[in-house]
Amino acid sequence: MGGGFRWVRPEVYPLFASVGVAIGICGFQLVRNICINPEVRVTKENRAAGVLDNFTEGEKYSEHSLRKFVRSKSPEIMPGINSFFSDPQ
Secondary structure, three states: OOOOOOOOOHHHHHHHHHHHHHHHHHHHHHHHHHHHOOOOOOOHHHHOOOOOOOHHHHHHHHOOHHHHHHHOOOOOOOHHHHHHHHOOO
16 A cells, blocks of 8 residues: 555545535525525615515516426426326327
8 A cells, every 4th residue: 555545435426526516506596595686685775675565576586587498398307208108009
């Protein structure tokens, strides 16, 4: 064993990758909420405004382009294979 001690074994690389992806998704959601969520107010002036009736801004935040794209799709992972095995010929 002249190469020294290995701290990271190759078996844990997939675990590092999956944890990294999860941390990335969480970070993206946190930054998205802080930057564009109409209910999150960071500055003191905005917090002092109280409850706002900003329905159009909330609608724009919640109805983003990914949600509009997914709404027209069927809720199946593989619709071709599902219809092949479930629909009678």
